[in-house]
Amino acid sequence: MRQKPKASGSFTNAGSVEQHSNLKYPTRLNFYDRPPIEDITLEEFETCALDRLRVLAEIESSFARNRPWDELKKVTSTQCENHGLKLHASTAYTEDLDGQRRRDHVGHFVLRLAFCRSEELRRRFVKAELTLFRVRYEEDGIVDKDVFHRSSKFDWEEASDEELAQYKSQLAAAAASSSHTHATSSTSHTAEETYYKVRWTRVPDLVEKRKVFLKHGMAFVPRREISSIVLQEFQTRLEKALEMTAKALPRLDEDTRIIPILDNLSQGFLAGVSSEWGNTTSSGDGSEVTADMVDDIARKHYPACMRNLHDCLRRDRHLKHFGRLQYGLFLKVLGLSIDEAILFWRKSFSNIQDDKFNKEYRYNIRHSFGLEGKRANYAAKSCQQILLADQPGTSDNHGCPYRHFAPENLQTALLSMYSSQGLTSADLPEIMHTVKNGHYHVACTRVFEITHSRQVSKGEGIGGGESVTHPNQYVTKSRELEVKAQVKDEDIVMG
Structure with a gap:
């Protein structure tokens, strides 16, 4: 009988459990399933959205420039740092974690209102948000990921020892085709790997690249590829949420305070969002320009x-x-x-x-x-x-x-x-x-x-x-x- 690794919802120590449970936002990863329900000032409404939009606009610019993933990831992290969207891990006890995550939460939902208005805007918003989520997911530690997996209820089922033994050769073949696994070590790796069963439609990218074994419509996803399920779930939920938001948006038409802000935000992908340059007098070297x-x-x-x-x-x-x-x-x-x-x-x-x-x-x-x-x-x-x-x-x-x-x-x-x-x-x-x-x-x-x-x-x-x-x-x-x-x-x- 093989030694199973810890389940995806487990914790490494009791201190981590306590640290997560004391937070309103347990992890920095967020599917944004629930809108913020507390009072939000109009100033916070706009500033949270603008700062997030500056990051998303740079992500879209990176796509336009065909930046490789590692470079795009670095640029995104830098822009998050510059515009107050850096979210620390839950082990950063001295940081205002809930404050950071609340600001992130508010900004996302305001932009959801701005970008739900057309199919094109929704497509661009989902692509940029998915990229931001992926950057954060790849940067996150094992503990925070485990807490997020447990809280999000992904509805995956762990493959049994009997199934792993029955489909050993097929799983090894799928592992050999994965770019993350060498063919020479695929068999021994499969013997120790944890696999999760999900409907194949939830991991179309892995199916396309032949990285998973399919049986009766179920994909056997190795733990090392579990991010594919998470990213696909994020995209699917956000697309559905934007469509629902678009149907509810007409109710805001009578609010003369919010609509102009949303109109301005929806143009943010066209040329990015400038920050301090509009009113600042700056000659570049500290001297007056004549x-x-x-x-x-x-x-x-x-x-x-x-x-x-x-x-x-x-x-x-x-x-x-x-x-x-x-x-x-x-x-x-x-x-x-x-x-x-x-x-x-x-x-x-x-x-x-x-x-x-x-x-x-x-x-x-x-x-x-x-x-x-x-x-x-x-x-x-x-x-x-x-x-x-x-x-x-x-x-x-x-x-x-x-x-x-x-x-x-x-x-x-x-x-x-x-x-x-x-x-x-x-x-x-x-x-x-x-x-x-x-x-x-x-x-x-x-x-x-x-x-x-x-x-x-x-x-x-x-x-x-x-x-x-x-x-x-x-x-x-x-x-x-x-x-x-x-x-x-x-x-x-x-x-």
Whole structure:
């Protein structure tokens, strides 16, 4: 008689049992079967969802870039750390485990409301959420996994000793075909392995790869492949839950507080979600940006949207309203003071008389700085806003070149803007492929990597695998890399 390993619901010690039982959320793994029922403030409702959306958007960007699993896993973990979604194991006694897991729980359910609205949104949401769950599952320890398996009631049945003896050769053959098991050791491994029986429809990926033995519609799944059951169950439950949520969503239509938030969240996969770049004034190196510096910064550090606006301004000595608005707010956040901004625009509109400039343009510049009108501090436009709002006409220069330019014009523009920084025609097919698939910010991120290849490797994005989500984020990161490169070069000379 073989020695059976511990059942999937067992614990390693009594202390672990006590630690888990004292938590409202026993493990960091969650099927999200029950919605949060406590009071949630509107601010928490939005912030929990935005932080989670930033992580899911980077996961989708990783798929668009065909990142290998190990790289995608690393990027996901980094983004969870950056945006407050890191969930510690239950052995981390000094951490606020329930607080972390509650925030995760709330964020998931808010995004479920936002992404249940169409089949396409549901598909993308499930794919990203399943990836996040898989990352966490692979990182989790044996104890937490065992607690999760027991609490989730997977309805699997452990194969008996008689069945294992009866189907020994078939199980060994399945083990030999598994990429996780060498054929030479499959027989001895099978003799010690625990197997679980489930309907074959619950593990279609294992059936497709011939990793399981099938008998009477039941798949014999070895313990080492049990993650396939867990992941398939997560996906199936989430898909059903989203369909049910979509049917219930019309009841929220009268809530004027929540619907605008959900509308905004549902656009999050289009260009990611920017965080601190909208209102922060950052010149990249701590110094003030002057009007005379703009040309040089534009030539070396601008993303395509702002480079296009700057080049058109220099060529035409004018920009239409939405172009001035998009570029002016960008310059404000870049670090241009109100006095320098007025000086910059006055020199740029060199074919306009002083009276006309003061009457028609100076007020709007001051207004964008919050010095006129209702004196609001207007934020610079994020990639998402540039892509979705105020669509440009044929004579306009604002918008996103990756979305709003014809393919031929985009390729010509990119070579004109960035050939001096290392972009070549050989780079264009990859960039245009992402554009064709609607991943505009991924294309912009790839251009950043190419033009900063000395400091950034392919796949690293603007740092840690993060994608471009805001024009000011692009220029600030670019200037920071330039400063670091200069310091490094100086150290080499001095050394």
